[in-house]
Amino acid sequence: MRKVLALYVPAATVVGYIFLFAPLIVLVVYAFNAGRSTVVWEGFSLAWFTEALRDRSLRAGLQVSVIVAIASAALATVIGASAALAVVKRPFAGKSLFSTLVIAPLVLPEIVLAVGLLVATVWTGIPLGYGTLIAGHVLVSIPFSFLIVRAAASGLDPRLDEAAADLGANGSQAFLRVTLPLLAPAILSAFLLCAVISFDNFVISTFVSGVGSTPLPIQIYAMLKTGLTPKINALGAMLIAVNVIVILVVMGRYLKTIRKQS
Amino acid sequence: MPPDTMIETAGASRAAIELIDIRKAFGSAGGETTYAVDRMSLAIRAGEFFTFLGPSGCGKTTTLRMIAGFEEPTSGRLLLDGKEVTGVPAHQRNVNTVFQSYALFPHLNVGENVGFGLSVKGVAKDEIRQRVKAALESVHMAHAIDRKPSALSGGQQQRVALARALINRPSVLLLDEPFGALDLKLRREMQMEVKEMQRKLGITFIFVTHDQEEALTMSDRIAVMNNGVVQQVGGPADIYERPANRFTAGFIGDMNLIDARVVAHDSDRLTVDAAGGRFDLPSTLPLQPGDPCTLAIRPEALHFVEGEAGGRVRFSGAVSEAVYIGTDTVYSLTLADGARLNARVRNGDGQPMPRTGAPGTLACAPSAIRLLTQ
Numbered sequence: 001m002r003k004v005l006a007l008y009v010p011a012a013t014v015v016g017y018i019f020l021f022a023p024l025i026v027l028v029v030y031a032f033n034a035g036r037s038t039v040v041w042e043g044f045s046l047a048w049f050t051e052a053l054r055d056r057s058l059r060a061g062l063q064v065s066v067i068v069a070i071a072s073a074a075l076a077t078v079i080g081a082s083a084a085l086a087v088v089k090r091p092f093a094g095k096s097l098f099s100t101l102v103i104a105p106l107v108l109p110e111i112v113l114a115v116g117l118l119v120a121t122v123w124t125g126i127p128l129g130y131g132t133l134i135a136g137h138v139l140v141s142i143p144f145s146f147l148i149v150r151a152a153a154s155g156l157d158p159r160l161d162e163a164a165a166d167l168g169a170n171g172s173q174a175f176l177r178v179t180l181p182l183l184a185p186a187i188l189s190a191f192l193l194c195a196v197i198s199f200d201n202f203v204i205s206t207f208v209s210g211v212g213s214t215p216l217p218i219q220i221y222a223m224l225k226t227g228l229t230p231k232i233n234a235l236g237a238m239l240i241a242v243n244v245i246v247i248l249v250v251m252g253r254y255l256k257t258i259r260k261q262s
Numbered sequence: 263m264p265p266d267t268m269i270e271t272a273g274a275s276r277a278a279i280e281l282i283d284i285r286k287a288f289g290s291a292g293g294e295t296t297y298a299v300d301r302m303s304l305a306i307r308a309g310e311f312f313t314f315l316g317p318s319g320c321g322k323t324t325t326l327r328m329i330a331g332f333e334e335p336t337s338g339r340l341l342l343d344g345k346e347v348t349g350v351p352a353h354q355r356n357v358n359t360v361f362q363s364y365a366l367f368p369h370l371n372v373g374e375n376v377g378f379g380l381s382v383k384g385v386a387k388d389e390i391r392q393r394v395k396a397a398l399e400s401v402h403m404a405h406a407i408d409r410k411p412s413a414l415s416g417g418q419q420q421r422v423a424l425a426r427a428l429i430n431r432p433s434v435l436l437l438d439e440p441f442g443a444l445d446l447k448l449r450r451e452m453q454m455e456v457k458e459m460q461r462k463l464g465i466t467f468i469f470v471t472h473d474q475e476e477a478l479t480m481s482d483r484i485a486v487m488n489n490g491v492v493q494q495v496g497g498p499a500d501i502y503e504r505p506a507n508r509f510t511a512g513f514i515g516d517m518n519l520i521d522a523r524v525v526a527h528d529s530d531r532l533t534v535d536a537a538g539g540r541f542d543l544p545s546t547l548p549l550q551p552g553d554p555c556t557l558a559i560r561p562e563a564l565h566f567v568e569g570e571a572g573g574r575v576r577f578s579g580a581v582s583e584a585v586y587i588g589t590d591t592v593y594s595l596t597l598a599d600g601a602r603l604n605a606r607v608r609n610g611d612g613q614p615m616p617r618t619g620a621p622g623t624l625a626c627a628p629s630a631i632r633l634l635t636q
Contacts, residue, residue, distance in 0.1 A: 159365035162332050165352040166359045167379035167430065174353075177382070181369045 024240065031233035038228050048234040058235060061219030065199050068130065068215060072137035073194035079138070080145025080194075081187055085179070088153040089161070099150075106143040113139060114207040121208065128210030136204035141197050145190035152186030153179075192250060196243075277344065278308040278434050278466040279329060284338035286324055286490075298324040300490040302338070306468060308433075311460050313469040315477040316487035317513070322470045325487075326436050329468065331355045343433055358427035359436040363443070364419045366411035372398070372422050373407040379430040397429040398422075400459075417448045424456070434466045441476065453480055474514050478502060486510045508634050511558040518564075518603050520557040522633075524549045532633060538598030541575055545633045556634040561592065563630035564605035566616060567623050574625040577603055581622045591615070595624055 031049070035042030052058060083102050087095060105113060114136070121132050156179070164174035180187075202217045209215060214222075220232060281304045288298040299321040306312045314322035327333045328340065331352030340348045347355055358379070366375050374381075377394045385393075398404040401421035411419055420440060427435055437456070441449045457480050460467045471477050477484050478498040486493045486501060486509070494506040505511035512519055522536035532545045536557055549555055567576065582602070583594035586609075593616075595603045605624050607615070616622040 157363070157365060159361050159363055160367060162330075162352070163359070163361060163365040163367070164378070164382075165332075166330060166357075167382065167426070168353050169378075169382040170351075170353050173382050177378070178367055178369075182367075 027233050028237045028240065030230050031237040033230045033233070036229055038230055038233060048230040049238070051229075052231045052234040052238070055231065057214075057219055057223075058216070058231075061214055061216035064130075064133075064209075064213050065216040068133050068137060068213075069195040069198040071130075072134045072141060072198045073191050075134065076138045076141035076194040077145045077149075077187060077191045080142045080147075080190060081149040081183070083142075084146050084150035084153055088150060088156075089158075102146050103143045105140055110140065110203045114204045117204065118207045128208055129213045132208040132210070133205060133213055133215065136208045137198040137201055140201065140204060141194035144193050144197060148190040148193065149183060149186050152183050156182055188250070192246070276307055277305040277341070278310070279306040279468070280304070280339075280341040280344075281325070281329075282339040282341070284325075284328065284335045284340065286321070286328060286333065287336040288324075297321075297336075297490045299328070299335075302490075302492055304485060304492065304495065306434075306466060308343075308466055309464050311457070311467045311469065311480060311482045313471060313477045313481040313484045314487055315471060315474060315484050315513075316493075317472055320487040321490035322472075322487050323438055324490075326359075326438050326468065326470050329434070330357055330359050330436055356432055357434040357436055358430050358432040359438065360420075360423050360427050360440045362439045364411075364423040366419055366422060366426070368411055371408050371410055372403065372414070375411065375422060376426045376429055378426065393429055397425040400428075401425045416443050417452065420444065420452060424459070428459075428463070428465075432465065434468060435460075437467060437469045439471055440469075441471075441473075449476075456480070478514070486513060488513070505558060505632065505634070508556050508558075508636055511556070511632070511634060516561050516604065516606070518557075518559045518561060520559070520601055520603070522555050522557050524551050524553045524555060526551055534633070537577060537601045537603070539577065541628075541631075543575075543628050543631055543633055547633055547635055549633075549635065554636065556636060558632040558634055559603070559626060559630060561604040561606040562590075563626045564603070564624045565607055565626070566593075566605070567625040573628075575628050575631060576623050576625045578621070578623045579603070581616045581618055581620050584616075584618050593622070593624075595622055 030038050030041070032044050032046065033041055034045035034047070080102075083098075086092070087099055092098075117132070117136050117139070121128060126132060160178055160182070161174055164178045169177060200217065201215075202221070205215050205218050209218060220235070223232065281302050284299055284302040285297055286299040287295045289296050302325065314325055316322050324333065328335050329342075331347070331350060331354075334349065338348075339346060342355060342357065367378065370378070373394050376397055377390045380390045380393060394407070395404060398407055401424055403418060403421045403425065406414060406418065406422070411422065414422065423440070440456075441452055444452060453476060456467075469477075469480065478501075481498055483495060483497055484501050485495045488509050494501060494510045496504075501510060502514055505514060505517075508519060511517045520536050522534040522541075524532055525535050525540065526533040527550060530544060530546055531542060532547065532549060532555075533540065533542050534555060534557070535541075541557075543557075547555070564577075567574070577595065577597055579595040579597040581593055582596045583592075585592045588609075590606045590608055593605045593607060595605065597603060603624060609615075
């Protein structure tokens with residue numbers, strides 16, 4: 001029995017990793033395929049990368065996605081962090097109800113939110129475009145920035161606020177000199193996570209993107225109709241590379257500050 | 263501060279802080295409001311080392327937090343240097359606090375921590391640098407100016423916290439159990455240093471502690487608190503030698519507390535029944551025959567006698583315990599009514615030293631017994 005267990009743990013780990021990473025590996029490998037197939041290997045080539053970079057609609061989609069990701073992440077982080085600070089630092093009536101409502105988009109079916117958003121834009125006469133896209137992404141990102149910043153803020157010693165006030169700092173000085181620097185890592189994490197959520201978003205984007213504001217995921221989905229080529233793989237490989245670089249940079253800086261503090 | 267709150271109170275020039283009928287409600291149980299601090303009226307003199315002493319939950323920290331401005335009293339007035347500060351926010355009060363947990367800013371180094379107060383007030387950078395250096399030198403921490411608080415030991419953090427508060431030249435420094443987290447040796451060292459610093463600077467220090475020894479050694483005056491109420495205010499010797507009530511008597515040092523009942527009352531003497539005996543004691547307490555009262559006797563005031571002990575008060579019983587503690591032996595005598603009396607007897611100075619189980623008689627001068635109401 002013990003022998004079985006001793007084998008089971010490493011085996012399960014390996015299978016788990018294969019399950020997690022095999023699709024990514026296949027995707028990246030076939031980005032270098034010389035042929036048009038995404039399943040049959042026909043030799044090494046970088047042609048699909050140039051092809052992907054040259055594709056006008058993909059480039060347009062990428063641009064929309066990046067703009068929307070940065071804008072919606074910035075907004076969602078400011079709103080979520082403000083709500084989190086209010087919940088942690090200030091006493092007010094209905095606090096737990098407020099928290100629950102802020103997190104609600106996390107548990108509501110996204111498709112329902114998307115339909116609701118579309119109905120609302122039609123009803124108010126707001127044209128579909130960047131505005132509606134950013135608004136929709138902010139809506140689904142806020143719970144994440146709220147939760148991340150709330151966790152960090154509730155870990156702060158409330159005595160630090162008192163110490164700042166005791167030393168003569170008014171509310172905004174205490175916030176800018178003590179609270180904000182201490183929460184900066186959490187706020188940065190929240191921003192990055194919100195940006196990724198926005199970049200990945202499909203459901204909301206499908207409903208509220210307008211003509212000329214089609215984000216990358218929708219653009220790629222549209223390309224399926226004309227057949228899947230390794231161009232998509234090349235694009236995917238580049239996105240993975242960018243993600244990994246961003247994470248390495250952020251983590252590297254984070255580790256450095258931690259080492260400096262200790 | 264709006265001008266109408268800056269009312270000068272006549273004759274208050276010597277008081278650094280005045281608490282006038284301060285109350286702080288902290289909740290209500292069964293329709294009755296409970297008070298963390300109840301009807302406190304105190305004047306703390308300028309330049310004084312004043313201590314709030316009491317068990318945890320007695321309201322001493324709440325009092326300190328009200329003086330600092332972190333909490334507002336439910337009712338009553340608070341004067342700082344003769345000016346009303348009730349309702350003035352913490353950052354506008356000329357007091358600084360040394361927190362129990364130090365509360366140093368973890369993202370700033372030692373120098374930036376100490377300079378924080380000057381920096382938010384917009385003092386010039388050069389002046390800040392000089393004063394930070396001087397402040398750190400005064401607490402022997404100049405070498406750590408570039409370090410982060412997390413790289414310092416508890417005692418070092420304590421010193422930085424002191425420098426961070428004192429650099430602002432407050433009229434009052436508040437210290438909230440500042441030595442609670444230090445080991446005994448370091449604690450003693452810091453107590454001496456802080457006391458010395460207070461003497462040199464002449465700033466009013468308000469100290470909060472639950473450690474009666476710390477309070478006795480450091481303070482000019484002590485306010486003993488229990489359940490939100492000040493029990494007694496006085497110098498260390500007053501508090502120790504002349505406790506005003508049963509709580510203070512029991513809280514400060516070791517004390518035998520014996521229930522007694524008044525039998526007869528004279529102008530300056532009381533006759534009481536206690537522990538199966540009758541005692542005639544000097545007292546001017548306004549007690550009537552039949553009133554309950556308490557006899558308070560320090561263990562070190564008692565010693566064993568054999569036979570007659572002219573003019574002394576005697577307690578007879580059986581020795582139930584003898585604990586040797588080096589210079590002294592602590593005896594426990596069980597009296598006729600079952601009450602226990604502890605005596606701290608010096609070893610080897612020729613006094614009779616009874617064994618456990620043997621009958622014994624303890625005696626003391628009538629003046630060593632303090633009569634307390636209740």
